[in-house]
Amino acid sequence: MILYGTNPIAWANDDDQTIGAHIPTRQILHEAGRLIGFDGIENGHRWPQDPQALRQLLGEYGLRFISGWYSTALLTRTVEAEIDAVQPHLARLKANDCTVCITCECSNTVHGDPNVAVNDRPVLTPAGMTAFGAKIEAFAAYLATQGMRLAYHHHMGTVVESPQDIDALMAATGPHTHLLFDAGHCAFGGGDPQAVLRRHAGRVAHFHAKNIRRPVTDRVRTQRLSFLHGVLAGAFTVPGDPEGEIDFVPLLRILAEAGYDGWLVIEAEQDPRRHAPLTYQSMGLSALKAAARDAGLDRG
Template sequence: MTPSSTPSAGPSGFKVAAAPISWGVCEVPGWGRVLDAPTVLGEMAGLGVHATELGPPGYLPRDPADLRALLGEYGLNLVGGFLAVVLHEDPGAALTAAGESAALFAACGAEVLVLAAATGLDGYDERPALSAAEWATLVGTAAKIRDVAAEHGLVTVLHPHVGTHVETGAEVERFLADSDLPLCLDTGHLIVGGTDPVALAKRYPDRIGHLHLKDVNGKLAEDVRAGRVAYTEAVGAGLYVPLGEGDVDIDAMVGSVHKAGYDGWYVLEQDTALSEESPVERPKRDVATSLAYLRGVLGRLTAG
């Protein structure tokens, strides 16, 4: 198979993609069971998805020719990938990592570098506070990474993410005020961090550069915000559920960005942690449910 010339799993005009994290593939040590790449990519293709984000470093090949060949076996295009790097100290190291990822993404036809402001700690359960100087370095380093990625033809988006230095509502607003980077609007991470993604999209329609679509168990999200449950534990307990089964107004979210002229990717990216006892068919089943729901939402927009 070769990559599809129609990079969509949704109604005409909408670009829908998947991500390995929906199958439990994560960069965090000890996150859970990791399914092999042929299983994950094969199940994506079997669901009618024609594009994916890269997944964590080392999961898929880092050699461009090898990566293109592997994705081509499953008819998948590369959208881009997630890069969590420390932005508030040692900008040189962050720029080196970003340059390597941007070169790989571009060589494989990708469009987006999804950047997160990592703390430098393992996982996403703790966040040390930043000084004003460290915040300024974070913003400046993000801008430099944007410029490096742009040299490779990529757009850089900042991903507000639980357990990073842009997580809470106040931090999202501060970043939007201090930086001109667009956001990756992740409906799940924003809600866990205390931001209404629908309201955010309506306030800043011109700052939405990429979408990660999740649905959320609102009770577990509140437990994480309140510090009663660690993020990793909550994910394992079912924090993210298939689209349409949680407390995110996906219809309003998608309708809002579409009305504002968004023409980027709709990525089904629902963080999953698999135990050894987890049914191996669960990720495919959950993504299929989400994909069917999203197709319905997009179809109604097309019909309207």
């Protein structure tokens, strides 16, 4: 069953919490659930930490808790230490009937630092990627015993950013490690989203329908801007935006051919003062549903 979700970073950013700080929490939920009509929403820094309080709050607006970003630090700590660290997050996922744990290695990421160019992100050697992949797979195997699939989020500013990084991580991991495919991060990271998704569609456990404005992402690269400066400049947008580059129908057709069954999430952070979340998320959901129907992914 295909379900449609969003992420609160369209309203209130997690990496720079001053972005969208003026928008009340209940306005986010009202717009996402009642006005736009999403089925669910991912994690954000505004949500309650208590699992039952979280379930109750989102339920008031007809929203499910989809999953949420979990930052691993497996380059600097053991798998056993990571298992201990994930327990509070895991409890929230279980209590809210989530099936995936969105994971990204953040021990040395630069995407949250406005003073570091995204071009200067960390890069692993082939041997380093092999060792990292073994730890991710061991962590994913533990999550599988808890009824959770690890969905690794390739992301700008991290050790898994480029299409080569994605390929290397998938090669370095086993059957317990799945992929969160993010169309926008793939394109921004130098990849052809269709080609990369086609290679790994069978391992995709979660999908972020993020679009990019190519003139902005190119400027981020050439002017050596930080990831956060790129966000504020408008690097990302939603499906259906005429300024966006990505055609989602071919991507969703690849997912349909692979038998994908799960969430399609519009995770597209923008400056809400420049790009009104209600307007853009409404546009995005309408376009994403139409693309899913055209692709044969959503036959409902």
